[in-house]
Amino acid sequence: MSLRVYNTLTREKEPFKTIEPGKVTMYLCGPTVYKPAHIGHMVGPVIFDTVKRYLTYSGYDVTFVINITDVDDKLINKAKELGVEVKALAEQMTEDYFDNLNLMGVNTIDHFPYATDYINDMQEMIQKLIDRGHAYPLNGDVYFDVTADADYGKLSGRSVDAMMAGTRVEANDAKKNPADFALWKGSKEGEPAWDSPWGPGRPGWHIECSVMSCKLLGPSIDIHGGGLDLMFPHHENELAQSESASGETFVRYWMHNGLMQSGKNTGKVGGGHDRHGDSPAPDSTAPDSTDAQIANKLAGSAGAESVKTAVFAHHHPEVVRFFLLSTHYRSPIDFSLENIAKTEKSLDGFYRLFDSFERITGVDPYTLNIPNVREETVSLSSLDDELAANFADLRNRFLESMDDDFNTGGAVGILFDMRRAINGFIQQQKLEESCSPEQSEQLTAMVTLLRELAQLVGVFQRPVEKSSGADDEFVNGLMDLVLDIRQQARTDKNWTVADKIRDALKELNVEVEDGKEGVRWSRG
RNA sequence: GGCGCAGUAGCCAAGUGGCCUAAGGCGACGGAUUGCAAAUCCGUUAUUCCCCGGUUCGAAUCCGGGCUGCGCCUCCA
Structure with a gap:
């Protein structure tokens, strides 16, 4: 079976075919760095890090970009509120973001472009859009003209008419169409500004992704990822800009991950705003769960508590990563301390197995040489036929799951099956009592295979705190x-x-x- | 109001037309093991997939209609 990927644009799983054979270009919308990262910010990076791991394992040469938005209204406001320089705040929050990615084992990103490094390129693209009749300057701003783009709305399934009908598009009388969005925003006094043909200002939200993706990966890329909440307007607008400017298909596969939610009725993590009054206010008498409290902290309009202090203080980041990947990436995921605790419990068995392996073989399982190419999988020839067949079958099932639109939930289940098979072998052969070189070789092959597959979802890459003994x-x-x-x-x-x-x-x-x-x- | 997504055991969750009399985890219960535990292994724990219709030889899976939860339409990943 070969890889199939769900494409938001067609709403179907499609066979995966790259633009250039053997190569994959991948872009993920990164954070606006104005506050510490919350758990929800980790979802996309973990998922697409896993996607890259799997594609690389499958033989593709993958280039993966995540952008850093370091100019934006929220950032400007936050800096003003804190009385610090925009740049300083952005740098600090970027560092926090990187720290968290590192803790989560996200280490496959090739480029982290900063929006402010691409201002000139953005201006070029804006000018091109104006020249091609897709955009128009207006009082120091520049707007994209949605009516000049025949298929505007194709990604999110909206029509311009429908959006007109929506009452919440704020009317800006001067714009040709209320749905037109800003490519360039003239700046007010005291705001960061760059000179431009249209006067001093800063880029609109969407243009940076169009530009950086084009600059680093080319006008057509294979995969563009992001949270479901970005589908509209951000990705829709990116798409419209990019294709209007280049005349080429912008993205082959649009992949959108489900959003993290917390508790039953609390909505997504990080959704800071209140609804605008047409839904009843949250019942303040409802019992405040610890989870909701943490989620609120993470959402952080008031407190600015990072993932690190709120979650990683009590749980190894690997637990969180495993938790995120135990469900399908397109489904919403319920964050709760209860769920995290369950996941932690379920991982303990793996750590115990690794301890047991080290006791038996004298080898640290984290130092094993792990194959990282699909065709060069670990040899099972030392195993007897039945065991070899069993492990080969488990491996196939794992890969089949991953081939089916990166079904990590299904794949992770196989890891547990494999754990049980290995523990069974240890018990049957009484390896804790004595272990021959042959048995050691067999056990090593099994554990190596387990780690080979686990690396694809990015777990068991490095030892967690020693679960036995102490170094004192x-x-x-x-x-x-x-x-x-x-x-x-x-x-x-x-x-x-x-x-x-x-x-x-x-x-x-x-x-x-x-x-x-x-x-x-x-x-x- | 418009546009989407989801509803599988006590809980989490995979499966999206026949290998499903539905993976896996957590929990529970029984057995092996143990001085007793812990860990580990074996077994049991959904005849049924929110409800009602329909299509089909056949549906958890497709279609229609409900109900419930959630997201987007507001520069949230």
């Missing part, structure tokens, strides 16, 4: 002593004392497990 010499010494005493009690069949020690340690969040090969402990 003093603590280790103390634990050795305590456990030695407990072992003595067990040998004497003094279960009262042995259990008392175990229970007391548990109170201190130290988990003691008696295995065949000896006692283990870990801090919760």
